[in-house]
Amino acid sequence: MEENGKNVPEEVKGWNWGAFVYAIFWGIGNKTYLPLLCLIPVFNFVWIFVCGFKGNEWAWQKGDYKDVETFKAVQSTWNRAGLVNFIVSIVFLAAYFIFIAVLISSVANLKNY
Template sequence: MGETPNEVKGWNWGAFMFNIIWGIGNRTYLPLLCLIPLFNIVWVFVCGFKGNEWAWQSGQFLIEDIDTFKEIQKTWNRAGFVCFILAIAIIVLYIVLAVTLFSYIFQQYPSY
């Protein structure tokens, strides 16, 4: 399409966390590659890094529409960041509970 303005470049939490849904919603289909097992581990980071550029280049925003683009992506960013924080909190909670459970089991039934 053309050069992507510097104002729209940058990390996109929505593209990182909701890659497939975000891609369809922004009419950019490269995030669908996240459906490939193992490859998706790397590709989610590419989506987060290149997401804004792909969304801009999809052609649904006019050149003078940078503010509208930023507002739409700001919503995706907020939702993606909240989801990321919740995922990290759940993982930490799971680890704490697992360690607590195993320590309790080993205290109750020590090996001889």
């Protein structure tokens, strides 16, 4: 596949957690500005998934990487940070819902006394 005059190697393609979680910052850091569309309310929910799927391709096309290994090394930092942030967010969200459920249950039990 060739866009903007740059071939995208197959080993570059794939999911990018950094582009998914940190879309706007990742886009600016990788000189690709399509992730700025995440600033549009409602549309952003769909666009973060597009960023996750297409992020590596966009970064490869806009970057001046000498080889695939260098590209992967740079993106692995973004991927690691994005994945850790995603997991921590899910854990906090689950803890929040458990807390709310316990709180509602406690209030309901107090009304029975």
